Every structure is written in structure tokens, then in C-alpha cells.
Amino acid sequence: MNRRVVIxxxxxxxxxxxxxEAYKSLCEQRLPNGWEWHWLxxxxxxxxxxxxxxxxxxxxxxxxxxxxxxxxxxxxxxxALAHADGEYVRLLDADDQLTPGAxxxxxxxxxxxxxxxxxxxxxxxxxxxxxxxxxxxxxDDGPVExxxxxxxxxxxxxxxxxxxxxxxxxxxxxxxxxxxxALPASEDTGLLLALNAVSRGWFTREAGLLYRKWxxxxxxxxxxxxxxxxxxxxxxxxxRARALAHLHWTYPAR
Numbered sequence: 001m002n003r004r005v006v007i008x009x010x011x012x013x014x015x016x017x018x019x020x021e022a023y024k025s026l027c028e029q030r031l032p033n034g035w036e037w038h039w040l041x042x043x044x045x046x047x048x049x050x051x052x053x054x055x056x057x058x059x060x061x062x063x064x065x066x067x068x069x070x071x072x073x074x075x076x077x078x079x080a081l082a083h084a085d086g087e088y089v090r091l092l093d094a095d096d097q098l099t100p101g102a103x104x105x106x107x108x109x110x111x112x113x114x115x116x117x118x119x120x121x122x123x124x125x126x127x128x129x130x131x132x133x134x135x136x137x138x139x140d141d142g143p144v145e146x147x148x149x150x151x152x153x154x155x156x157x158x159x160x161x162x163x164x165x166x167x168x169x170x171x172x173x174x175x176x177x178x179x180x181x182a183l184p185a186s187e188d189t190g191l192l193l194a195l196n197a198v199s200r201g202w203f204t205r206e207a208g209l210l211y212r213k214w215x216x217x218x219x220x221x222x223x224x225x226x227x228x229x230x231x232x233x234x235x236x237x238x239x240r241a242r243a244l245a246h247l248h249w250t251y252p253a254r
Contacts, residue, residue: 011094015094045066046065050062078180089171096210099209102208117198120201126211138205144196145200150238162203169195176251179191190240
């Protein structure tokens, strides 16, 4: 039986038209022998607008929430974990795309070192005209030591040195931390800081994700930078990471 990496995608109606491009980037992945992928697409809430964009593929599972209970992308992704049937979970937002070889590079790192709990990779902004822009301060290839992300994030205006949208995580570690944080935004940053509080990670400098910039993306809306809400999000994200570090819980268990 093949081993499996699960790709988890939260989607809502505005981002649904991008799903075919995300799917194409998945189909272009070349995995090591004996590996396969399973794509879990979880709608945040329930509409009639998402399903038409979901590919008809046995490797793709589409599920919906309740019409009256949308909870945001973090809630949708965590609900999808109930059906994650692989050893590793890779995040892929509905409007983003994996680069060729991204999954194979993640698997190579995690399979080689059981002491690495998660991986990240370089992300390129995908602009509306199709061009891409990178970040000048990406770290070098290699391990990300425990606590390093929180220290950098705190010192650089709540911006991490590695991109949470590129996370690939051991499934048991992700479940132990409760999945993504129950926040209206920054839920992936909260997960990244929690992961780094309890385990070593890895950064791959070769680009693993095209991060789409478009007018409808959630992080581009005014509510995302509301100062009162943002301060509360940052406070609870940091408090959780510090509490985990203080408790000396580590992965893998000693």
C-alpha cells in the first residue's frame, strides 16, 4: 500500500475559481516511489458556488460545513483533519499553487530526520499580471531551531522569517497541537509558532509556493489590519507559544 501525504485546503466562494489552478499544481508533483497524495478540500460553510470548481478525481475529497456556521479558514482546515489519512499534512490555500517538486522536497526532509517536526519553504508572491516577487531576507537552507521563529517574529513587527502558508507537518504533531488556531486570521502563524515552540523545523530555500495576491484575498481586507483585533490575535498567538515552551513539551517525545 502506498504511503500518503494529505493536502488540506480551506475554500470559500470567492476563492473557489482558483481551485483548478491549485489542482493543476498538485497534478504536476512527482512523488517518490511508493507515495501518493490525497487532497482534502473543505468549504467554510455551505454554498452552491464551490462544488463546480472541485475536480472530479478519486484523489480529491470535497466536504462542506454548515450554511449557518462559517468559522474561517482555520476552523475549516481543522475540520478537514478528521479525514486526514496520511502521515504528513501539507497546507495549500485555495488561491495558491505548489511549485514543481515541492512535495518531494518536504517528504525528503521529514523522512530523513524524525527529529524534524515540520518543514517550510520559500514563497513567491504571484501578482495579478503573472509575475512573481520573492523576499530578500529568506534564511538559508537548514534546520529552524526551537524558539527561533518566535524570537524573530517578535523582533520584526510580528512577521516570521518563514512563511506559514508553506507548512508541511507530521500529522500526529499537528493533531497534538489541536490543528489551526480558532482565530479569524493569523491562524496559520499561530500554528507555526506553536510548532516551533515544541519541535525543530526546516526551511528549504527553493521556492515551494506561489502565494497569490488578488483583491479578494482575506489578508488584503481592511478588517485584517484592524488594530484592536490584530493586537488581540498577536497576543494570544504569542501567549500560546510561550506557554508551550514553558511547559517543556517536546516533539519527538523524550
